[in-house]
Amino acid sequence: MNQPSPADTRLRRSDFEKACVYCGARLRVEVARKSRHDAMHDYACAECGKTYEMQAALPPVVFLVTPRNDGKTDRYQETMF
């Protein structure tokens, strides 16, 4: 017996909601996970563009649940050098 079990190859949904720490927008993040095949992926806030990182099998898909509540319209400034 050397067959991989279906659980090892099937994508699992692992969706969650979070509030953006920069602008307060509520985001729903749809995530596909596959244990042992996850990698680091970026996803961005739908309102301000702030990026987050997480472990997932595929790039996460972001939906806006409630708009930003900080009263501003600026974009998050990444400080990467």
Ligand SMILES: [Zn+2]
């Ligand atoms: Zn944001």
